[in-house]
Amino acid sequence: MLEKENVQSLMNGDYKAFSDIYRKYYSRMSGFANSYVRDPFVAGNLVQDAFMILWENRTKIAPDTNIPAYLLTIVKNTALNHLNRIKTKLRVEDELQKQYFRELELRCSTLDACNPLNMFRADVEEIIRKTIESLPEQCRKVIIMSRFHGLSHKEIAGKLNITVKGVEFHITRALKSLKIELKDYIPFLLWLLSFC
Numbered sequence: 001m002l003e004k005e006n007v008q009s010l011m012n013g014d015y016k017a018f019s020d021i022y023r024k025y026y027s028r029m030s031g032f033a034n035s036y037v038r039d040p041f042v043a044g045n046l047v048q049d050a051f052m053i054l055w056e057n058r059t060k061i062a063p064d065t066n067i068p069a070y071l072l073t074i075v076k077n078t079a080l081n082h083l084n085r086i087k088t089k090l091r092v093e094d095e096l097q098k099q100y101f102r103e104l105e106l107r108c109s110t111l112d113a114c115n116p117l118n119m120f121r122a123d124v125e126e127i128i129r130k131t132i133e134s135l136p137e138q139c140r141k142v143i144i145m146s147r148f149h150g151l152s153h154k155e156i157a158g159k160l161n162i163t164v165k166g167v168e169f170h171i172t173r174a175l176k177s178l179k180i181e182l183k184d185y186i187p188f189l190l191w192l193l194s195f196c
Helices: 002-012 015-037 040-056 067-113 116-135 135-150 153-160 164-181 186-193
Strands: none
Touching: 002 015, 015 040, 040 067, 040 116, 116 135, 116 164, 116 186, 135 153, 135 164, 153 164
C-alpha cells in the first residue's frame, strides 16, 4: 500500500512519485490485463493507458485513494472496453459472413436452376420466325414443310409441283438466310449441342 505522502506527491505532479508507482505496479497490472485479453502486447498497452489516465487525473485523486485499486479499476475498464470492441467486431464479421453465405447460396441455387437453352430460346425463335416470314413465298413454304411438318423432299416437290432439285434449292436458300440471321447464336448453339 502506498503511503499518503506518495499519493500527495503524485497529486502535486511529482514525477518521481509517479515513476515509483509505475515500477511497483506495472508488472502486476500487466499480468491482470493479460489474463483477460490473452495478448501481452495489448495488455501492456492497456496498462500504459491506465497509467496515463492516472497521471492525467492526478489532481482529482483524493489523498486517501487506494492507488492499486484505482489502477486496477482503470485496467479492468480498458480491458473490458477492448474485449467488447472485439466482440462487436466479431459479431459484425459474423453477420457479414452469414449475409455473404446466404447471398452465395442464392447465387448457387439460381445458377443451378438456370437453363442456358431457355435464356436464348425466345430470341432464337423470334429470329427464325422473322427470317422465315421475310423469305420469298415458295422458299417459305418449302422450309416450313421440310423443317416444321417433317415432309421429305419428294413429298414437298409433289405438293408444290416443283422438282426435288427445286426443293433443295429453296431449303439451301432458307438455311443460308437463317445462318446469317443466327450468326451471333451459332457458337452458343454448337456449345449446347456438344452436351446433348
